[in-house]
Amino acid sequence: MSADAVPPSAPAVPPSAPPAAAAEADGSLIRAEDLWRTYVMGAEEIHALRGVSFTIAPNEYVAVMGPSGSGKSTLMNLIGCLDTPSRGRYVLRGKVVSEMNDNELAAIRNREIGFVFQTFNLLPRATALHNVELPLVYAGIPKDERMERARRALAMVDLADRMTHKPNELSGGQRQRVAVARALVMGPAILLADEPTGNLDTVTGEEIMRLFEKLHAEGNTIILVTHEKDVADHAQRTIHIRDGKIESDEKRR
Amino acid sequence: MRLTRPIAARWPVLLSMREAVGMGLAAIKAYKLRASLTILGVVMGIMTVTGMSSIVAGLNASMARQIESLGSSVLLIRPAAPGEHISDEEWRKRKTLSMDEVQAISVLPLVRAISPMEFVRVDLIKYGNQKVQDATTFATTAAYETVHDAFVQKGRFISDVDVDRASPVAVLGTDVVDALFAGVDPIDKEVFLDGRRFRVIGVMERKGKFLFMSRDNIILIPRGSIQRRDQRFNFMIADVKPISPAVLDRAVDQIRDAIRRKRKLRYLAPDNFAVFTQDTLTDLYRRITGGIYMVMIAISSIGLVVGGVGVMNIMLVSVTERTREIGVRKALGAKKRDILWQFLTEAMTLTGTGGLLGIFIGGGVAWLVDRFSPFPAVIQTSWVMVAFATALAVGLFFGLWPAAKAARLDPIEALRYE
Ligand SMILES: Nc1ncnc2c1ncn2[C@@H]1O[C@H](COP(=O)(O)OP(=O)(O)OP(=O)(O)O)[C@@H](O)[C@H]1O
Ligand SMILES: [Mg+2]
Numbered sequence: 087m088s089a090d091a092v093p094p095s096a097p098a099v100p101p102s103a104p105p106a107a108a109a110e111a112d113g114s115l116i117r118a119e120d121l122w123r124t125y126v127m128g129a130e131e132i133h134a135l136r137g138v139s140f141t142i143a144p145n146e147y148v149a150v151m152g153p154s155g156s157g158k159s160t161l162m163n164l165i166g167c168l169d170t171p172s173r174g175r176y177v178l179r180g181k182v183v184s185e186m187n188d189n190e191l192a193a194i195r196n197r198e199i200g201f202v203f204q205t206f207n208l209l210p211r212a213t214a215l216h217n218v219e220l221p222l223v224y225a226g227i228p229k230d231e232r233m234e235r236a237r238r239a240l241a242m243v244d245l246a247d248r249m250t251h252k253p254n255e256l257s258g259g260q261r262q263r264v265a266v267a268r269a270l271v272m273g274p275a276i277l278l279a280d281e282p283t284g285n286l287d288t289v290t291g292e293e294i295m296r297l298f299e300k301l302h303a304e305g306n307t308i309i310l311v312t313h314e315k316d317v318a319d320h321a322q323r324t325i326h327i328r329d330g331k332i333e334s335d336e337k338r339r
Numbered sequence: 340m341r342l343t344r345p346i347a348a349r350w351p352v353l354l355s356m357r358e359a360v361g362m363g364l365a366a367i368k369a370y371k372l373r374a375s376l377t378i379l380g381v382v383m384g385i386m387t388v389t390g391m392s393s394i395v396a397g398l399n400a401s402m403a404r405q406i407e408s409l410g411s412s413v414l415l416i417r418p419a420a421p422g423e424h425i426s427d428e429e430w431r432k433r434k435t436l437s438m439d440e441v442q443a444i445s446v447l448p449l450v451r452a453i454s455p456m457e458f459v460r461v462d463l464i465k466y467g468n469q470k471v472q473d474a475t476t477f478a479t480t481a482a483y484e485t486v487h488d489a490f491v492q493k494g495r496f497i498s499d500v501d502v503d504r505a506s507p508v509a510v511l512g513t514d515v516v517d518a519l520f521a522g523v524d525p526i527d528k529e530v531f532l533d534g535r536r537f538r539v540i541g542v543m544e545r546k547g548k549f550l551f552m553s554r555d556n557i558i559l560i561p562r563g564s565i566q567r568r569d570q571r572f573n574f575m576i577a578d579v580k581p582i583s584p585a586v587l588d589r590a591v592d593q594i595r596d597a598i599r600r601k602r603k604l605r606y607l608a609p610d611n612f613a614v615f616t617q618d619t620l621t622d623l624y625r626r627i628t629g630g631i632y633m634v635m636i637a638i639s640s641i642g643l644v645v646g647g648v649g650v651m652n653i654m655l656v657s658v659t660e661r662t663r664e665i666g667v668r669k670a671l672g673a674k675k676r677d678i679l680w681q682f683l684t685e686a687m688t689l690t691g692t693g694g695l696l697g698i699f700i701g702g703g704v705a706w707l708v709d710r711f712s713p714f715p716a717v718i719q720t721s722w723v724m725v726a727f728a729t730a731l732a733v734g735l736f737f738g739l740w741p742a743a744k745a746a747r748l749d750p751i752e753a754l755r756y757e
Contacts, residue, residue, distance in 0.1 A: 168670060168750045189674050196672020207667045207754065211365060224672040268671070 114141035115179060115275060115307055116165065122173035123160050123330075134160040136330040137174070142276075142309065147302045149318035150311045152327035158311045159280055161327065165309060166201050166278045167194045179275055196224050200269030202279040206261045208253040208268075214240060215249040218268045225272060239267040243297060259290035266297060270306070277301065279310045283317055295320050359681045363688025370653070377653050378693030380646025381733060384639035385697025385726045386704070391635040392722035393705035395628050397715035402624055405547075412584035413486060413617065414591060416444075416577045416598075420613035422623040433611050435574035438562075440601045444579065447597055449590040454479055454486035455577040459565050464558065465531040466519040474515050476532065476558045478565060486580045494526045494541030497561050505563035509537040513545045514556040532558070535565065587616055643729065646693060647737035654686050654741035665745050666753030679746040686738025687731045694730025698723055 123135040134157045142148060150158050163169040164176060167183055170191070176184040178198060186194065195201075208217045218236040227235070240249055243263040253261050262282060269277055279298070283291030291314075299320055302308055310321060318324050326333040367374040418433040419425050425433070441455045457478040464471040481499050484490055491510060501508055509530060516525050525539045537560060546554040581590035591614050598612055658665070665678060673681075702718050709716040 163751055166670070168754075189676075192669065192672050192674040195670060201670050203754070207663065207670075209664055209667065220668070221671045224668075224674070224677060272672075 113143055114177075115144045115146075116140075116142040117177040118165075118174070119176075120174040121161070121164060121171045121176060123157070123164060123169070124172040133330050135164070135171070138327075138330070138332055139174075140325065140332065140335060142307065144275075145302070145305055145307055146323060147298075147307075147321045148309045149321035149324045150309065150327060151313070151318055151324055152333070154313075156327045157330040158327055160330075162278055162280045162309070162311055165276070166199050167191045168201075192224075196221055197272055198275040200272070200274040200277040202262070202265050202269050202277065202282045204281040204284040206253070206258075206265045206285070208261060208264055210253055213250050213252055214245060214256065214264045214267075217253070217264055218271050221268060221272045235271055236267075239271040240264070242270070243267045257290070258286050259293050262286060262290075262294050263297065266294070266301075270301070276307045276309060279308070281311050281313065283312070283314070291317070356680075356684055359684035360688050363685040364692070367689065367692060373653060374689065377649030378646055378689055378696070380642045380644070380649060381690050381693030381730055382642075382646070382697040382700065384642030384646060385694045385730050386701035387635055387639040387642065387697075388726040388729070389698050389701025389718070389723055390704040390708075391631065391701075393702070393716040393718045394708055394714055395631050395635075396719045396722075397705075397709060397717045399628065400717060401715050412581060412587055414579040414581065414587065414594065415615055416579065416594065417613050417615070418574070418576075420615050420619060422619075422626065423613065434602070436577055436598075436612075437575070437601075440598055441575075441577055443597050443601055444577070444594055447590075447593050449581050449586050449593050451580045451582045452482040452485045453577050453579045454482040455562065455575055456483070457562065457575045459560070461532045461558070461565075463531075463533055464515065464519070466525075466528060469519045469521075471515055471518045474512070474556045474558055476560065476565075478560050478562045480562055483559065486578050489546065490544055491541035492544045494539070496541055497559060501561040502563065504561075506561055507535065507537045507564050508540045508561065510541040510543060510559040511539060512543050512553075512555040512557040512559075514553050515558055516542050532560070532565070537564075591616065639726075639729075643733050646690065647733045650686055650689050650734060651737040651741060653689070654682060654738055655744070657685070658682065658741045658745040661745075662748065662753050662756040665748050666750050666756065669748070669750035670754060675746040678748075679742045682742035682745050683735060683738045686742065687734035690730045690734030690737075691727070694727045697730070698726060701726075 118138055118140050121135055121138045122133065125132040125134060138157075138161060150161065152158050160169070164171055165178075167178070167186075170176075170186075171184050174184065175182060178194065181194070183191070183194060208214075209220070212220075215233070215236050218239050219232050222232040222235060237246070237249065240246060243266055245260060245263055245267065248256060248260060248264075251260075253264070256264065262285075266277075266282075269279075277298075282298075283294055286294065295317060298308055298310070308321075310317070312318050323335070323337045325335045367378075416436060418430075418435060436455060438455070441453055444450055445453045459476040459478050461474075461476040462472065464474055464476075479497065480502050481497055484496050490496070494510070496510055497508065500506075509532070511519075511525060511530075519525070519530065520528070525542060528539050530537050530539060543555070543557070543559070579590070579594065581587055594614050595610060598614075599610065602611065604611070668678060668681075702723075705716040705718055708714055
């Protein structure tokens with residue numbers, strides 16, 4: 087099988103039926119072992135992450151907190167396969183991601199990761215429907231199925247009546263809901279959100295958090311970065327990071 | 340396993356192609372002025388190829404027909420060959436045929452007939468009050484008909500007896516008849532050639548045009564029926580019909596030998612005359628059209644390069660402006676290959692649009708030329724396709740660098756780009 091190929095059996099699970107994510111023998115969906123991320127700037131080395139280890143089980147809801155510059159986004163980028171660790175091992179669904187090449191990473195991002203950004207990152211010239219369709223395009227799914235699945239994902243975030251709107255014709259909360267639909271449309275193993283409510287007012291932020299809770303109840307695994315205690319309180323587990331290290335890892339309930 | 344996977348799964352590119360074409364068109368719409376200026380070069384280049392190839396092809400077609408209509412197996416004896424470069428001094432040394440030489444050629448074994456023709460300078464042709472001034476007058480013999488496959492449609496041609504007696508009779512081309520004899524039967528009427536009285540004995544069949552000059556604007560008279568007046572305008576040429584088209588080349592050699600012997604040219608001295616076939620005309624014509632093609636390719640190359648550089652520029656700007664978008668696409672699973680193709684397709688959409696415009700304008704020009712000028716033009720599907728393919732290739736070539744730049748972007752840095 088060619089290097090860039092994705093297993094043909096990769097499930098294209100519709101968002102309404104989230105994956106019973108295949109876990110490793112110990113029951114973990116994500117396993118991070120001693121992750122380091124070092125940026126080299128001239129003679130200086132900046133260690134954004136200094137040996138982070140944890141596991142996350144399927145259907146966990148995790149909040150990541152910590153002061154600015156502590157390495158939260160760096161960690162999310164590693165988990166999201168946008169970046170690879172300078173040292174350490176990262177295993178996602180039994181696959182060693184830290185050893186993959188560009189094309190394999192792209193395929194993992196496409197199928198296993200759903201990313202929600204603070205600044206939404208929707209394509210400005212494309213409609214809501216088209217934005218949600220995009221991951222399906224890169225998965226090589228035919229047009230009819232793409233439309234069908236994108237519509238369903240938008241309906242799930244209560245935007246069935248805004249499909250043909252462009253981002254600048256939507257409110258902030260609606261934009262973020264489009265982004266969530268886009269993150270979920272491929273039925274990923276995990277949903278990653280880096281300060282998803284950071285650009286929203288409190289009321290709209292709450293609306294997005296309710297959506298996350300619903301998705302969690304439906305079986306999705308969620309990792310969320312936030313500065314706000316209120317937001318973190320929605321999660322079952324909070325990981326505190328400071329200076330690139332895990333300071334505390336608390337589970338509730 | 341591999342084989343059972345749908346093609347689209349291996350080539351998401353094909354699925355996103357329509358999207359990329361749409362983006363290209365959107366870019367044109369968004370930056371109307373900038374985009375149209377950049378593709379202007381492509382438009383010009385493709386327009387040149389489409390227009391000029393149509394015109395040259397039109398010329399080719401009519402040229403081939405015309406050269407054929409001259410009679411394919413005729414040999415021409417002239418002071419010089421077409422396209423031959425001759426100095427003024429050399430021109431003075433050239434001699435025109437003499438009747439003696441014509442006589443010698445007529446008895447050669449490979450020659451069936453020779454038709455000598457003298458250009459006679461006649462300024463004014465009159466019938467009653469009607470005048471013609473631009474007709475060509477030839478003094479010739481009865482063999483003219485055989486050699487040129489040109490026959491009278493009415494009356495009779497010049498006979499040997501007419502030539503022997505230098506009778507003042509004339510055979511007219513249809514243009515002359517039309518100009519002088521509106522609704523009158525010209526046979527046995529009297530016309531005046533610079534005041535000399537000639538009796539019309541026949542009218543030639545219509546020959547049509549050759550090289551956009553009418554071949555019907557002529558008057559044929561028997562050799563010797565007008566005295567020579569001006570040496571420059573009374574030189575003699577001849578056309579020869581060999582016994583068969585197959586011996587054309589050998590006939591050329593025989594005739595050259597005969598003339599050289601008559602003129603007592605030394606062994607190494609060059610010919611001071613020229614004997615050639617229609618092929619020589621065809622060759623000359625090919626050289627000219629070859630030149631036209633070179634000009635066409637030169638003009639269009641300049642246009643395409645200018646357009647290509649413009650497209651490269653607009654694509655570089657577009658890649659920078661859309662850095663964040665590229666980051667988003669990569670975060671959603673786009674591979675390098677997908678991004679590369681997206682921007683290549685956009686570049687090709689730009690140049691392809693320019694190409695289509697060029698084809699339409701060039702085709703329009705060709706149509707106008709065909710319709711409103713004496714030059715025929717036929718649009719060449721093959722050249723149009725080559726032109727369009729070239730436009731796409733220009734997009735591919737000049738889009739490669741910007742597209743590669745986009746594909747190489749690091750997803751995180753691209754996402755963070757302000
Ligand atoms: N591309 C880079 N080059 C050099 N240093 C970097 C780069 N990206 C991040 N860093 C550094 O790594 C550290 C961690 O950055 P990171 O973005 O992960 O912080 P964060 O916890 O997300 O902060 P915030 O809450 O403000 O978003 C910071 O000190 C930052 O300056
Ligand atoms: Mg951050």
